[in-house]
Amino acid sequence: MISQRDAFFKRVYELAKENRDIIVISADMGTSALEPFKRDLPGQFVDCGIAEQNAINVAAGLALEGKKVFVFAIAPFITMRCYEQIRTSICMMNLPVTIVGVGAGVSYDESGPTHWAVEDLSIMRTLPKMMVYSLSDAEIAEDIAKLATISAATMYVRMDRKILPRIDSNIRINPLSDIVILSCGNMINIAVEVAAELQYDFHSIDWLPIEAEDTEFFDDKKQIITLEEHSLVGGFGSAVLEVLADNNIQIPVKRIGMDLSKGYCYQYGRDAIQKHYGLDKDSIIKAIKGE
């Protein structure tokens, strides 16, 4: 089992050996996944230090000159500290830069809420032509790495910091159920468990925006439940509501995620944080049953 980060950059490294235009920018990320770049491809590796605004601007400059750039940092910092640079320097010119953030949700659990990425989906998916991938396992991470190197799109790849068990994202628990749980990222693990216990259908959606054609997986259901380790404001559940409303699909939706009106918490350990926000399996089942 390897992390999403290691799987992703292993594939980027293999592709970068064949394509000198691939450049990886790191904001002082200490990870062995980047060592092969430093060792074998130093001309394709740039360290900007902990300076995310400059990392994004440098990425824009390189991309304007035809480079295929990956910018790697901790998720809340590479989205929020430099959001305006992403919007102006990258998105306004439709540059094919891939922003890679590690630490989806509360996966930097012991680091505290400064390191959580629980608002990033809301702000990143509002940017035009931004493809947002919330990775759920390492295998998908490899595929997305390859896609990013050939795509002309601007991308935000959101990685979990922990090594997550491999779950076939095409898994269906009870396709005949009228109720489906939709989820993304690390939460598909809990979603599958909950679906199995309640004998609901399950469907994972790793990418945003959700397109109209994606609704075919759930447009015949009588109830949708969305599950995310992210703020309820503007996140995954909101994206589901939008695609339903915009396509006149009238299915009741129950959103389960982080109610940040409770404030940030200083609990440590992912289980404790999930419990605090009602994202552990028992709390989720209670919420679904209206208990």
Next chain:
Amino acid sequence: MKEKAKELRKTVLEMCIKAGTGHVTSCFSCVEILVALYYGGVLKHDPKNPKWKDRDRFLLSKGQASPLLYAILADRGFFPKEDLETFCQPGGKFGVHLQNDVPGVECTFGSLGNGLGIAAGMALAAKKNRQNHMVYVLLGDAECYEGAIWEAAMFASHNRLNNLVAIIDRNHLGVTDWTESMLALEPLEEKWTSFGWAAGNTSGHNKNILGVFRELEFRRNNIPTVIIANTTKGGGLSFMSNDPKWHGLAPSGEDAERARKELL
């Protein structure tokens, strides 16, 4: 050079009067700097081939001076001069801030503080591609309050980007006040030197600026260069210069006539 500067000031003034908006004073402080670059044989460019790969890159980080760059690009033949009449007009080609979909414009600007980092990225790409062109970027002095400028300053010197030249339009004014009374930028040259740049200063309103560009010996340095060009915001128009109240405004009525007369 003097005549060209005068002609461009007239063009910019008329564009902004017609539009009823535009940063006239921000343009006027950097006219001679851009004339030196585009007409003094400094900036390699080809209006018939705006994306010529060996062109020198020019980035106008103070994107509010877009009318001046648009006027120059039209004059050089990147697009028809008639297009300038659509500045800030409904259905027109361009608005107040700089857009990269205009031929000859390298990069979109409007939000301050981003130009130096983007220029550094372009200069780094040139190094990696073994290309010999230069990257010039014009910064406003009050833009140097942005932290991203200093992140980029550190990055450029560390990466020995001797193909990067920053020019600071040092007109000493922000939007509302003198820089030194609002939040002191000085000692500015020393700040750049301590960040690892070759720094110098000159007048930005006469032929000295062209002389400085021609004498730059970046190839002997292995560090980037910054030129602090001392200018006057609204330079060329007595009643609009050095007065914060004219920031972002175009003159109208009697003021417009007065400005036209001064530029005759």
